[in-house]
Amino acid sequence: MGFVRVHHDVQEYEVFARKTRLEPLRQVGAVVAPDDELAMAYARATYDEERWVEMMIVPKAAVIQLWAPGEAEA
Amino acid sequence: MESSNSAAFEGLLKRGELIESVSEMTPDYLRELKHTLIVSGDTELISAPAYYLAARKAPSVNAFMTGIAIIQDELAHAHIAYHILEELGESQEALIFKRDPKAFRYPYAFDVPLESWTELVVANAMYDQAGFCLLGDIHEQCSYGPWKRGLVKVMAEENFHLRNGRNWSKRISQAGGAAKEELQRAVDWMFPLTVEWFGLPDNLKQHSAQLDYRLKGLTNDQLRPQWLSTVVPFMASIGIQVPAHQENSHYVLDYPFPSTFDAEAKRWDFNDPCTWDDVLSRWRARGPRNAEMVALFQESFSKFLPQRGREISLQQRIWSALAQIDDPEMPINLVDLGVVYGVALEGRTVRVRLTFTAMGCPASDMIIGDIRERLLAEPGVDEVAIDVVWDPPWSSSRMTVEGREALRAWGLSV
Amino acid sequence: MRYAEWCIAAPTLEADIAAAAMGLDDIGHSRVLYGSLRELGVADVADEAGSYANVPYLDRPWAEWTAFVAANGVLDSAFTLMIEALAGGNVEVLRSRLKKMLQEERYHAMHGRSWMRESRAAADAEQARRDAIVWIGPEGGDVDDLHHKGILSLGVRDIRRRLDEQVGAAPASPPIDWKAWDPVRRRISPGGIDELTLGMLQGLAEKRYMPAGA
Numbered sequence: 001m002g003f004v005r006v007h008h009d010v011q012e013y014e015v016f017a018r019k020t021r022l023e024p025l026r027q028v029g030a031v032v033a034p035d036d037e038l039a040m041a042y043a044r045a046t047y048d049e050e051r052w053v054e055m056m057i058v059p060k061a062a063v064i065q066l067w068a069p070g071e072a073e074a
Numbered sequence: 075m076e077s078s079n080s081a082a083f084e085g086l087l088k089r090g091e092l093i094e095s096v097s098e099m100t101p102d103y104l105r106e107l108k109h110t111l112i113v114s115g116d117t118e119l120i121s122a123p124a125y126y127l128a129a130r131k132a133p134s135v136n137a138f139m140t141g142i143a144i145i146q147d148e149l150a151h152a153h154i155a156y157h158i159l160e161e162l163g164e165s166q167e168a169l170i171f172k173r174d175p176k177a178f179r180y181p182y183a184f185d186v187p188l189e190s191w192t193e194l195v196v197a198n199a200m201y202d203q204a205g206f207c208l209l210g211d212i213h214e215q216c217s218y219g220p221w222k223r224g225l226v227k228v229m230a231e232e233n234f235h236l237r238n239g240r241n242w243s244k245r246i247s248q249a250g251g252a253a254k255e256e257l258q259r260a261v262d263w264m265f266p267l268t269v270e271w272f273g274l275p276d277n278l279k280q281h282s283a284q285l286d287y288r289l290k291g292l293t294n295d296q297l298r299p300q301w302l303s304t305v306v307p308f309m310a311s312i313g314i315q316v317p318a319h320q321e322n323s324h325y326v327l328d329y330p331f332p333s334t335f336d337a338e339a340k341r342w343d344f345n346d347p348c349t350w351d352d353v354l355s356r357w358r359a360r361g362p363r364n365a366e367m368v369a370l371f372q373e374s375f376s377k378f379l380p381q382r383g384r385e386i387s388l389q390q391r392i393w394s395a396l397a398q399i400d401d402p403e404m405p406i407n408l409v410d411l412g413v414v415y416g417v418a419l420e421g422r423t424v425r426v427r428l429t430f431t432a433m434g435c436p437a438s439d440m441i442i443g444d445i446r447e448r449l450l451a452e453p454g455v456d457e458v459a460i461d462v463v464w465d466p467p468w469s470s471s472r473m474t475v476e477g478r479e480a481l482r483a484w485g486l487s488v
Numbered sequence: 489m490r491y492a493e494w495c496i497a498a499p500t501l502e503a504d505i506a507a508a509a510m511g512l513d514d515i516g517h518s519r520v521l522y523g524s525l526r527e528l529g530v531a532d533v534a535d536e537a538g539s540y541a542n543v544p545y546l547d548r549p550w551a552e553w554t555a556f557v558a559a560n561g562v563l564d565s566a567f568t569l570m571i572e573a574l575a576g577g578n579v580e581v582l583r584s585r586l587k588k589m590l591q592e593e594r595y596h597a598m599h600g601r602s603w604m605r606e607s608r609a610a611a612d613a614e615q616a617r618r619d620a621i622v623w624i625g626p627e628g629g630d631v632d633d634l635h636h637k638g639i640l641s642l643g644v645r646d647i648r649r650r651l652d653e654q655v656g657a658a659p660a661s662p663p664i665d666w667k668a669w670d671p672v673r674r675r676i677s678p679g680g681i682d683e684l685t686l687g688m689l690q691g692l693a694e695k696r697y698m699p700a701g702a
Contacts, residue, residue: 006606009417029224038603370496
């Protein structure tokens, strides 16, 4: 079931960032927001533990999983 | 089939591997994990109003900023725990904004008001040290992958809180005079409260499933000395007395543990030892600031809610209507099955984003018909538009905990 | 500092965190701006409630989340426009230094405008908008002078128009009485920030933690 906030409809976004130009992007967390703008503001405020050189968010609904832990290990 | 899932779970746990999703857990593990996350989330969350009310007494903008930065961290840490709970099927909104103040699970110490900048920095030096010991243990041991990864950020930031507490305590002690006396008074009541933070001695404690499940690694009697071994020497180094001393390699309390505490007067009576039952009933009754702090958090949420009244209630009515529609082939409703991807309102039209468990789902027309019929019966709905989507594809991980349990009870392995 | 006051009182946990973060950003920005002032030879920074040139909307703590939202949407949009005008002007010190500030302020205004779409904040937004217009000042006043000298890349008219584009045009509201306008404090109404905030800004209580005789 979808996440609930005071807003009338929200979705989850995955947050990706990297510390240096050398390293690849990694998943640093997630935020829940009613629109892209608020999700951007939240990602920036919530995951400020590093001076990231790059940060981006992706709606979770746009992520396509090929397999999950356990499915390819057997 | 249930037993093979449970054997796979035991295997992962034994090999020291991480559990990554609900489908890999047993119901008992899920329950213990949620409980541990709630205690952690509540503790971080409630530290925010406790610290904020003291940060208002900051002596300068710089000091205030440090206080706010610490509060921001604590809130972000609470967010990590609550968001994981949300992924596990709990409602973050209900946990934070709709719970009774007495239902929050955090250390009693936060219920005793921090009323000055001095008390705030002592809290940073002692309470955050306790949090550091407890979370450090979880971070090291934790068998649940998403939480273990989330704690990396937490540990780094808690370290900053400790440094702030220590730097300021030292500075205040060096100022001497009335400032140092105030610092000593704060340590006098806060030190024993933090010792209590680690809970009952091991011999009085029931068997801990948290240890079996590797949700933590150390017992109360192992964590408490860890805390003492950092706080006692530090306080000595800045000329502040604490009721504990070192004997050989370990630390000993100089007062009967537990003792009686007067929360209003912030005073311990070391001549009046009490039982752990007395302590537990003090904890359960919660302390002076419990209701006030939770109210601060919840007030604007409940004020804001009526503004969104129509949308929320219709939105919620639609979700609960969808939860009344069962899959034609299995005893599970569409919401628990995880095939409803979203509901949007456009005036009096409801748009439902829907998927099916398989592209060739023979029951798809029947399900669409059921949804249309049921939603048109809701007041305020004139039209129902159903968008069938295949991206992202459905998988069993989209089922709720309740749905999974319903199917297990029915005899299906999920 | 008003934002920070909402870090434990917003209607979602995410907004609590954002309120704390934006409060911290803004205090940081004020340091950059005061620092630039000193570099430009203005030593005299405000020291009493009656000498801060703040928007009156910020004088007192807000009682409602809608007031926060309006400030965040309207005042941050107005403030961002002024910073854009400075960054686009010909004062070299500012041009380079304001880039990061602009980036951060844009996130503030985004946060505010998104919440405004969700809230009934119209009354608060109108008050904030009026205070912002007064703070920017009258057409043909000092801001336009600076614009003509190239110090600001935007004039009063441009700023107002862009503000309307971003937060919606104002409904008919009573005209502003520019004769009563104080060009230094950039306001018409009297008043100033509250005692508690002032005390913190001046670090009055810090003496308590200084070693005796220091």
